[in-house]
Amino acid sequence: MIRVAVAGLSHETNTFAEGLTTYDDFARGRGFPGLMRGEAMAETLGGKAICTGAFLDAAEELGFEALPLLWTFPQPSGVIEQAAYDRVLAMLLANLEAALPVDGVLLELHGAMVTEELEDAEGDILEHVRRIVGPETPVIATLDLHANISPRMVAQSDALIGYDTYPHVDAWERGWDAARLLVAAIEGRVRPASALAQAPMLIGPPRQCTLAAPMQDIIALAHEAEERPGILNVTVAGGFPFADIHDCGAAVAVTADGDEALARATAEEIGRAMWERREEFRVRLTPLPEAIDHALRTGEGPVVLADGSDNPGGGAPCDGTVMLQALIEADVPRSTVAIITDPQAVAQAIAAGVGEQVTLQVGGKTDDRHGPTLTLTGYVRLIADGRFANRGPMYTGIEADMGRTVVFVVGGVEVILTEQRIQPYDCQALRCVGIEPRERLLIGLKSAVHFRADFGPIATAIFEVDTPGVHNPDVTRLEFRRLRRPMWPLDEIDRPDPATT
Numbered sequence: 001m002i003r004v005a006v007a008g009l010s011h012e013t014n015t016f017a018e019g020l021t022t023y024d025d026f027a028r029g030r031g032f033p034g035l036m037r038g039e040a041m042a043e044t045l046g047g048k049a050i051c052t053g054a055f056l057d058a059a060e061e062l063g064f065e066a067l068p069l070l071w072t073f074p075q076p077s078g079v080i081e082q083a084a085y086d087r088v089l090a091m092l093l094a095n096l097e098a099a100l101p102v103d104g105v106l107l108e109l110h111g112a113m114v115t116e117e118l119e120d121a122e123g124d125i126l127e128h129v130r131r132i133v134g135p136e137t138p139v140i141a142t143l144d145l146h147a148n149i150s151p152r153m154v155a156q157s158d159a160l161i162g163y164d165t166y167p168h169v170d171a172w173e174r175g176w177d178a179a180r181l182l183v184a185a186i187e188g189r190v191r192p193a194s195a196l197a198q199a200p201m202l203i204g205p206p207r208q209c210t211l212a213a214p215m216q217d218i219i220a221l222a223h224e225a226e227e228r229p230g231i232l233n234v235t236v237a238g239g240f241p242f243a244d245i246h247d248c249g250a251a252v253a254v255t256a257d258g259d260e261a262l263a264r265a266t267a268e269e270i271g272r273a274m275w276e277r278r279e280e281f282r283v284r285l286t287p288l289p290e291a292i293d294h295a296l297r298t299g300e301g302p303v304v305l306a307d308g309s310d311n312p313g314g315g316a317p318c319d320g321t322v323m324l325q326a327l328i329e330a331d332v333p334r335s336t337v338a339i340i341t342d343p344q345a346v347a348q349a350i351a352a353g354v355g356e357q358v359t360l361q362v363g364g365k366t367d368d369r370h371g372p373t374l375t376l377t378g379y380v381r382l383i384a385d386g387r388f389a390n391r392g393p394m395y396t397g398i399e400a401d402m403g404r405t406v407v408f409v410v411g412g413v414e415v416i417l418t419e420q421r422i423q424p425y426d427c428q429a430l431r432c433v434g435i436e437p438r439e440r441l442l443i444g445l446k447s448a449v450h451f452r453a454d455f456g457p458i459a460t461a462i463f464e465v466d467t468p469g470v471h472n473p474d475v476t477r478l479e480f481r482r483l484r485r486p487m488w489p490l491d492e493i494d495r496p497d498p499a500t501t
């Protein structure tokens, strides 16, 4: 029977975020165990709506033996401590060596991992794996749509298969594609040959959303290209723009059957299509007062305000106060802010007790880039354990843990205070603390785009609001030093083709 090593080593690194990501961050669970190995990994992740879930499910369906090595995916955060990365990678590689001989390797990577010494950690992971299994053994990795794909990642793998959706609702499907292609390569039915085209574009998350043009059209073009003879896979990565590294930005990776020239031509064609529509990729944020006025004027909720600049799902602290302060000052009735992570405020509210009035220092404690700490007097409505399982279309069934959680009410505004940083993209983040989103006039979410999958269908209007932060959807607000230049829209580039210098 075919033997396939299966592993997941993921992190989305925001190099603008305060503090380093440590080994404890890899080890700490967030609703499910933080770092799993061997059979425990297979038991927890089999059947789950993520890439590794599909790898494991495919083993049964396609008839190969899956050898689970290691899986970890901490919450996005700052640059990874070198020693932490070295330790986790060494565990993965030791388990791979112990599993030998293998016929192929399936890796669930994110694609935007940065350590103290490595700008391109995924390139490094793939190179280490390649060294162990040798040049003839197929190695295929899945990637998030927010991968910053480097030439080295393409050179060190047989294929890179990225998500086609943002909100990410196709992780399982892409994992399945990867497993199917790997088996075909092992059996010699295909000979994957890959190429990369990088577009000199930094695209803010809101315009990478695949539910609307222009990204929807680019993905449609990718799907059309996948139907052409000889093309095995097309991956369009919007890129993770909050990484000040050389290879940051949009890219297209294509795998063809034994034909690298075809892969290259196809990647360049789609890269050019993105470049030609660059003006449509430009992010324009709405001033907070304008969004709040809309809610007050129409009176029809829920109006959703996306505070993308403080999105913990992209490494932001999730304790930003700018949106909360604006809602309190406008005293917006029936409004909810989900969430503000502040373990100190949570502890004080719990000490005060349910039904009590208390004055708290809320938020703004991680750095000075997300608004000041607010002194707020309010009412403790509810205390909860903050645990829920996603019911929406994204990572359905995956468990989340906000830590101890408090609903704190200041006038018409209720704020969900948590111990853990979690992106509230699933309605269950509100419902698990007794808040029905449909009954709210206004909901402020610490999320850039993912919330659209579950909140989108119930929202009467959505505004991407202009707040400050390390995940600012308007990337021109950030300062880059190591990024390759010129790069649109930081620099105006006047040329018809992204590849022409």
Ligand SMILES: [Zn+2]
Pocket (backbone or CB within 6 Å): 144, 145, 146, 168
């Ligand atoms: Zn992503």
